[in-house]
Amino acid sequence: MPVSGTIEESTAQTAHATPESPSADVLRPHAEQTFAAELAALAAADDRPRPVNWRLSPWAVSLYLLGGTLPDGTVITPKYVGPRRIVEVAVTTLATDRALLLLGVPGTAKTWVSEHLAAAVSGNSTLLVQGTAGTPEEAIRYGWNYARLLAHGPSREALVPSPVMRAMRDGTTARVEELTRIPADVQDTLITILSEKTLPVPELGEEVQAVRGFNLIATANDRDRGVNELSSALRRRFNTVVLPLPATADAEVDIVSRRVDQLGRSLDLPAVPEGVEEIRRVVTVFRELREGVSADGRTKLKSPSGTLSTAEAISVVTGGLALAAHFGDGVLRPGDVAAGILGAVVRDPAADRVIWQEYLETVVRERDGWKDFYRACREAGV
Numbered sequence: 001m002p003v004s005g006t007i008e009e010s011t012a013q014t015a016h017a018t019p020e021s022p023s024a025d026v027l028r029p030h031a032e033q034t035f036a037a038e039l040a041a042l043a044a045a046d047d048r049p050r051p052v053n054w055r056l057s058p059w060a061v062s063l064y065l066l067g068g069t070l071p072d073g074t075v076i077t078p079k080y081v082g083p084r085r086i087v088e089v090a091v092t093t094l095a096t097d098r099a100l101l102l103l104g105v106p107g108t109a110k111t112w113v114s115e116h117l118a119a120a121v122s123g124n125s126t127l128l129v130q131g132t133a134g135t136p137e138e139a140i141r142y143g144w145n146y147a148r149l150l151a152h153g154p155s156r157e158a159l160v161p162s163p164v165m166r167a168m169r170d171g172t173t174a175r176v177e178e179l180t181r182i183p184a185d186v187q188d189t190l191i192t193i194l195s196e197k198t199l200p201v202p203e204l205g206e207e208v209q210a211v212r213g214f215n216l217i218a219t220a221n222d223r224d225r226g227v228n229e230l231s232s233a234l235r236r237r238f239n240t241v242v243l244p245l246p247a248t249a250d251a252e253v254d255i256v257s258r259r260v261d262q263l264g265r266s267l268d269l270p271a272v273p274e275g276v277e278e279i280r281r282v283v284t285v286f287r288e289l290r291e292g293v294s295a296d297g298r299t300k301l302k303s304p305s306g307t308l309s310t311a312e313a314i315s316v317v318t319g320g321l322a323l324a325a326h327f328g329d330g331v332l333r334p335g336d337v338a339a340g341i342l343g344a345v346v347r348d349p350a351a352d353r354v355i356w357q358e359y360l361e362t363v364v365r366e367r368d369g370w371k372d373f374y375r376a377c378r379e380a381g382v
């Protein structure tokens, strides 16, 4: 028996007020808002069968993620840059009765992919539970509006549904971020939801049965002491898809350039093309330190403690671009990214500083065409 009431309806309205037309002042519109035009064009061009309650067919969802051109010439920008098969498996999983677990080291676009999948499949990426060590059961099941509960006792009106309950009721996609940070007993509330597809509400003698189209995308960071803590009963309800680090430096430069360009536009920063050289340097430095060997394979390096992921490279370049815009001539130069790189690499002031210095002197200093970058890094405060 579906549970519905005035409270949940009013929250639902504020939560996705006008998904298609975000206010111009919103700092970060949801994926379905930012890419509303692409999603509409895909829906119009999509003549393949759509699973019940899906906005698009699995084929169109993966085209939305991977990018391409529609027959009418509409360009779909790539959201995820990586192996096509990964996206196909992820999308297909959502059309089965198993939930999707996106696993990977930090900054491999788990959250990003999960948001875009929910936007493309259900047109709503906002049904989100953020997993933390303190996530209570109510965040996954339902809570109560205590004023109403005290005044009228348990009733549908007093019940506050979780994002998962709303997704079950509407047949849409729910998201759980950082699943393995959630305490094990709370995680296990997902078992009934995922296997029986129902959420009992004993206080009302009712249950919410999931409508077709409901599924769940969870993300987990495999650096977090963790995924082992997922009980085997729960793990069996998930199909796990591992998101890899970008395979080549070119792919990573491409990802960073695209995202910096997008972020820069929303922050009114200058366009990126002038800075491509610096982006390549940031990516090279991060990859070499991450992999513990110089790009030519000749010098072994120690890796610093911080995770030098693509996501960090994106922040360093965006930060550099802001410096260039506000205090420089708008062109990204070595001096604009040096401080950011230092901040990302040197997390532990003692050990990481030594590693960084060694890297600067043995690799950066000797590299052709990197003199200005070497100088900027030295000046940034070795």
Ligand SMILES: Nc1ncnc2c1ncn2[C@@H]1O[C@H](COP(=O)(O)OP(=O)(O)OP(=O)(O)O)[C@@H](O)[C@H]1O
Pocket: 079, 080, 081, 082, 104, 105, 106, 107, 108, 109, 110, 111, 112, 113, 219, 220, 221, 246, 255, 259, 310, 311, 314
């Ligand atoms: N392969 C990729 N394709 C497109 N974007 C990528 C890729 N890898 C990283 N990014 C970008 O990196 C940024 C960070 O990604 P995201 O926050 O989703 O990482 P995450 O895997 O969830 O990390 P964490 O484990 O720290 O939560 C996003 O802006 C995303 O666009």
Ligand SMILES: [Mg+2]
Pocket: 110, 111, 112, 219
């Ligand atoms: Mg994440």
